[in-house]
Amino acid sequence: MEDRINETIDYLKKKKVDYADVRHQKTCGEDIKVKNGNVDALSRNDNQGFGIRVIAQGAWGFAASSICTEEEMKRVADQAIQIAKASALTKRENVKLTETEIHKDKYQSQYSIDPFAVAIDKKIGLLLDACEIMAKNQKIKVAEGSMEFFRTDKTFASTEGAYVEQSILESGAGIYATAVDGSEAQRRSYPNSHGGDYASRGYEFVEEMRLLDNAERIREEAVQLLSADPLPEMETTIIISGNQMALQVHESCGHPTELDRVLGTEISLAGGSFLTTDKLNKLKYGSEKVTITADATLPGGLGSFGYDDEGIKAQRVDLVRDGLFVGYQTSRETALVLNQRSNGTMRADGWNRIPLIRMTNINLEPGEWERDDLMKDTKSGLLLDINKSWSIDDKRLNFQFGVEAAWEIKDGKLGKIYKNAVYTGITPQFWNSCDAVCNRKHWHIWGVPNCGKGEPMQVMHVAHGTSPTRFRNVKVGVSK
């Protein structure tokens, strides 16, 4: 493939394009789902192809094909140039890219156990054992488990001379118990909802999850929720668990700091951002307890990589420092607006898509609190655990998030459990009400394998390092 990629780059240079890159990607995926003692789905997916991105006549064009022959690569190169010329019909100014270091390198994510080499029986067996434990209560109508594994090999080459090969292995798993009684249904998940937890690691990540140790607990909590009261409407103190904090960071800081979104390029789909460039280094986004970073270099993070899909080396940058909004996630094109260099966040979800600014590992940096001390310090409030629903406006201001379970906190101790709990707020007001973040001992990088953006839709793997965090005066229980 290397020869064909280099020949295509040479061909594009001869066509005198302003810039071009070729990205070949091969992905192998395995998906296992078990339900109520049966294997519900077991599939393996092989996928490969290439995409060519071109700037010609000052405008972008992109074409892609799954047929990786020499002739097809030249045809697709020509097509990308023609598309760029069509784009040029409406251009206001020529596309420009920031200067960058040119890399020739290889990157390999680290793992101990190759999940594709682990016997299917063993993987199914673990999930079935967890289901068996969860099913030991008649109210549990659905006991489920899932695992997913991906191996991605991709090569990036550009007319500027970059040539980067990367191989990334990812693993994820989770278990879920749904209790049903008449027209009431409640669900608990472990370690997280919507597919569980994911990392750029091997099967050792799944083994470390202790799925079996948590199956009984989530079974009993799901059943308990059936007879729980719905969370009443009030304004109160909340402690949000790390897994739900991942969603909170994702929606209210990750997306609004994507500079392409800020500049309006996503308006037609998920909208824009309230973090307009006039607010940079001025807006008090949160309290002084809040420091949020974008860190693609974290070992094992689902948003980690060696280089982004523009060939920019992975970086760690501050987005919010001690409460002040100080940075964006950028690309070579958008960074120019700020007279900066790209901080390397451009990724595509496959060979057939253009790279967009995508979250890497967007982290709420750990604070100083022990979790037990934080609980004891809370006289009255709620503990909210694991995401159930999510909705935010098209500038990322008004959000309403639902969780699987909420527990009353009274004089530092957990009390009764509530069902169908939601909390709501306006992003900067909410983050300014943060008064405590738990320390690194309680900090975990939560893998999110399903972040949607772009047209055609791209589903990206990202992550969020978070720990339990406390917020004051939050409106909860507004679901009815």
Place this chain on the structure above:
Amino acid sequence: MIGKEKILNTLDSALKDSDADQTEAVYIGGESGLTRFANSTIHQNVFEVNSKIYFRAALGKKIGVASTNSFIKADLQKALSNAIEIAKNQKENPDFPGLPSKQAILSLNTHFEKTARFSPIQRAQEVKKIFDKAKVHDLTAAGSLSTGESEIAVVNTKGVACYQPLTSTFINIVVTGDNSSGYADYLSRNVDDVDVENLAQIAIQKCLDSKDPQGLEPGEYDVVLEPTAVASLLEWMNYIGFGSKPFQEGTSFLSNRIGKKIMGENITIYDDGRDQSAIAFPFDFEGVPKEKVSFVEAGVAKGVVYDSISAHKDKVKSTGHALTPDSSDGALALNLFIQGGDSSVEKMIKSTERGLLVTRFHYINGLIDTTNALLTGMTRDGTFLIEKGKIKHGVKNLRFTESMLKAFSNVAQISADRKLVNSWWADIGCVVAPAMLMKNFKFTGKTEF
């Protein structure tokens, strides 16, 4: 386009090499282009040629699935062999009734040559018309225009051999001003149906009319929901309620309610993949012909859609709503309709003393309380206060949190005209929705724009 003969012959030939008791192959492939624009310029312009071929191999009741995106014989053989290997290591699925047998498939015209051949230059020329119109009013436009063709085929060792060529086009336009925005969209199989200038005018007018929006306190309001807003509610109701999986698991708002009145008598909701007035598609991904299925008839809960496995479990027949072989989501309705009434948006506004006109909703989520069909979401791109039968002014966006069982029990008027609204499943389905006047619709929050 590869063509019917080559696809069916290649898949049939691959299946002849199968050692499994029963084997199925599904082909989904095509070519598609999308021109995306923002700030009144094209910023993303893409084209792809791709395919996906699934093999589902059954050894008794053990099922294995594997896929590839290469149509080369050796890669097809490898994928088939992977599927068989997975099946060997599988547990038995007691609900697997065997692969479906051959059934007659309705002949539908779903391919339009002009849509298939629509070029990047033609797409650029169309979107430029939008920019020119927006510029007159000092507004900017964002959106996308897509065109493409695809082929879907299902073949199995029990004689199923279905093939359907498709085209589709979709345009969405968001026009933005200093403090307001407006929206318009259009979905069709035929690019000739798209009137870009008219759509641009609708989005521009909404943006101009909602300029300088005023804040409004949350609470219960009568709402006139345009078809795009109604469709987005239905899309989530479908996901949490109309498929076999949530129904059988007891999380659907239809579970344990069949035969009971759950909505107003004026509400009828159904799925019909054969209706060519929408984005019709005649068979599912098991090669079973699509049947018309009613979910709610005159307010009464009627049923859900099935694939062959979920149907066997409930001792009924598949309704032709299987998803791709790798899915564990059960059956899903892809061609949704809400029956129209005799009103119009204009009549609804005229008959509203105080209420809101909603162009569309944003970021709806329906997972809070699925058995009560409780949804939340924001208004977007043109929300207006109605007073004494007239639109008074634009309002800042609001968050609703409402049970759809309540909302669809409070529908006072339904428009005669219905619109095709694009959905998650684009090429093979859509939502056909009227406008509706709903009484006492609950808004629970507000935002700053």
